[in-house]
Each structure stands twice: as C-alpha cells, then as structure tokens.
Amino acid sequence: MTRKTLSKSSKKQRALEILSLLHHLYPDATCSLDYQTPVQLLVATILSAQCTDERVNKVTPHLFGRFPDAESLANANILELEELVRSTGFYRNKAKNIKAACGMIVNDFNSIVPNKMAELLKLPGVARKTANVVLAHAYGINAGVTVDTHVKRLSQRLGLTKNTEPVKIEQDLMKLLPQPxxxxxxxxxxxxxxxxxxxxxxxxxxxxxxxxxxxxxxx
DNA sequence: CTCCCGATAT
DNA sequence: ATATCAGGAG
Incomplete structure (x- = not known):
C-alpha cells in the first residue's frame, strides 16, 4: 500500500491497520501487573499511578503476602501500609487511598470490587484509567479505552487525536475503534x-x- | 494549576 | 547532579 493511499484512507482504517500490526508484534500482550483477585488488581493499579508496572510488581508480593484481601487492607496499620508501598512513590496518598477504597469495598460493596464505572469512580485513588483497567481485566468489560501515559503519547504521535486531556483522547479512541x-x-x-x-x-x-x-x- | 514522591535514565 | 518517568485529587 502506498503512502498516498494511506493518507487518503480514513483514520479508522489506519487505526485498525496499526492494531493489526501491533497484534502480530505483541501477540501475547496482557496486563503486566501481577495479581490474584480483583481487589489485588485494583490495588496494584492504584499503585501504578505515576509508577512503572515493573516496580509495582516488586512491592505487591510483600503487600499481598501481608494483606491479601479487602478486609485486611481496610484494617491495615497505615504506617505499615505506607512502608510496604513506599517505593512506588506518592506512598502516603496511595496507602491512604488503598485503605479507604478497601474500606468502601467491604462496607458499601459487600467486599466485591464493583463492576460498574460509576461505582469504581467513587473509590479514592480511582479515576478512569484505573477503572478501565479493572473493568477490562477483572471483569472482561470494555467500558472505555484505558488511557495511560503511553496510550496518550502514542495516540498523539500516531496522529489519531489532537486532544491532550486523557478523557477526550479516550472519546476519540472509542469512536475510532470497535468496542471489542x-x-x-x-x-x-x-x-x-x-x-x-x-x-x-x-x-x-x-x-x-x-x-x-x-x-x-x-x- | 499545584501537590503528592521514589526510581531510574541521562 | 538533575531531568524525566508515571495518575489522581483538590
């Protein structure tokens, strides 16, 4: 296919061609966070804010070894929690949010991580990026497009969005790509x-x- | 827009 | 030594 043909093809078509190539480049791509349960995925994703998944995976074995579920995390000593998540950065916020979010899960959601966007967004430390990750990987629900810093940067560089706010980029991508x-x-x-x-x-x-x-x- | 913060690339 | 990485809340 020539460049001229490509430039004339629609953005949708180009997005699909990019996805097809990426699928062959990274056939086994999955969520790179390590977790056993929806709660652990939620916590790992909260920790992944402004932090590489690689680093998160270094703390979660200790964290989940000590506090494996929503109940234990909700009742955790905040100082111990802070120390366990320290190396992921913003550790005071993250520890506080994890404890509070798990408290809400226990008290308001019957110890089950919600599978609705609106519910997830009520949890402290959870915005659309984290909610989309949890919905997609814990529940197989494509509620939106996960827009983290990589998705944002590449979508912009590829010329698939002119927006800079993650929410608008997500809207652009949702229009460009089939939901599945x-x-x-x-x-x-x-x-x-x-x-x-x-x-x-x-x-x-x-x-x-x-x-x-x-x-x-x-x- | 500012603050939250440690880890790593340069 | 310092710039850059990587989301959410107020």
Missing amino acids: EWENWSIRLIYHGRAVCKARSPGCDMCKIADLCKQNLSI
Missing part, C-alpha cells in the same frame, strides 16, 4: 510505548508501524 478492540488497543500501545516509542525517544528507526504513523503520511 478497546483494551487490545491500550495493551499493545503500552507494550509498544515501553519497548520502542518511548517518551524520551520515539525510536522511529526501530518502529514497525512507522509507515502508518502521522509523520510518514503525506497529507
């Missing part, structure tokens, strides 16, 4: 963002989807 592919999109953009299209350097010479990227399309 929403989480596939996020997961694979995150993989590609970590491996190739990095924040500091896009790595275009190594990039297998460069031909489909904005900068290589003649407008």
Whole structure:
C-alpha cells in the first residue's frame, strides 16, 4: 500500500491497520501487573499511578503476602501500609487511598470490587484509567479505552487525536475503534510505548508501524 | 494549576 | 547532579 493511499484512507482504517500490526508484534500482550483477585488488581493499579508496572510488581508480593484481601487492607496499620508501598512513590496518598477504597469495598460493596464505572469512580485513588483497567481485566468489560501515559503519547504521535486531556483522547479512541478492540488497543500501545516509542525517544528507526504513523503520511 | 514522591535514565 | 518517568485529587 502506498503512502498516498494511506493518507487518503480514513483514520479508522489506519487505526485498525496499526492494531493489526501491533497484534502480530505483541501477540501475547496482557496486563503486566501481577495479581490474584480483583481487589489485588485494583490495588496494584492504584499503585501504578505515576509508577512503572515493573516496580509495582516488586512491592505487591510483600503487600499481598501481608494483606491479601479487602478486609485486611481496610484494617491495615497505615504506617505499615505506607512502608510496604513506599517505593512506588506518592506512598502516603496511595496507602491512604488503598485503605479507604478497601474500606468502601467491604462496607458499601459487600467486599466485591464493583463492576460498574460509576461505582469504581467513587473509590479514592480511582479515576478512569484505573477503572478501565479493572473493568477490562477483572471483569472482561470494555467500558472505555484505558488511557495511560503511553496510550496518550502514542495516540498523539500516531496522529489519531489532537486532544491532550486523557478523557477526550479516550472519546476519540472509542469512536475510532470497535468496542471489542478497546483494551487490545491500550495493551499493545503500552507494550509498544515501553519497548520502542518511548517518551524520551520515539525510536522511529526501530518502529514497525512507522509507515502508518502521522509523520510518514503525506497529507 | 499545584501537590503528592521514589526510581531510574541521562 | 538533575531531568524525566508515571495518575489522581483538590
């Protein structure tokens, strides 16, 4: 396919072609957080705010070894909780939010992590990124597109959104992609963002989807 | 917009 | 030594 043809094809078509290539590049891409239960996924995702999944996975074995479920996390000593999550950064906020969120899960949601966006957003430390991750991976629900820093950066670089606010980027992507592919999109953009299209350097010479990227399309 | 904070790349 | 990474709340 020529560049001219690509530039004339719709954004939707280009998004699907990008997704298809990424699917072959990262066939086994999954959520890279380690967890056993929905509560653990929620907690790990809260911890992943402004922190790599790799680092989160270094603290969660100790954290969940000590406090495995919503009840124990809700009743945890805050100082001990802070110490366990310290290395993920913003540890006072995260410890407080995890304890409070687990308290709400126990008291308001029968110890079950809610499977509704509106409910999840009531939990402290949980906004759309975290809620989308939990819904997609704990419950298989594609409520939206997970827009973390990688999805944001790559979607912008690819020329699939002009917006800068994550919520608007999410709306753009939801219109561009079929719902069943929403989480596939996020997961694979995150993989590609970590491996190739990095924040500091896009790595275009190594990039297998460069031909489909904005900068290589003649407008 | 500012604050929250440790880890790592440069 | 310092810039940059990586979400949410107020």
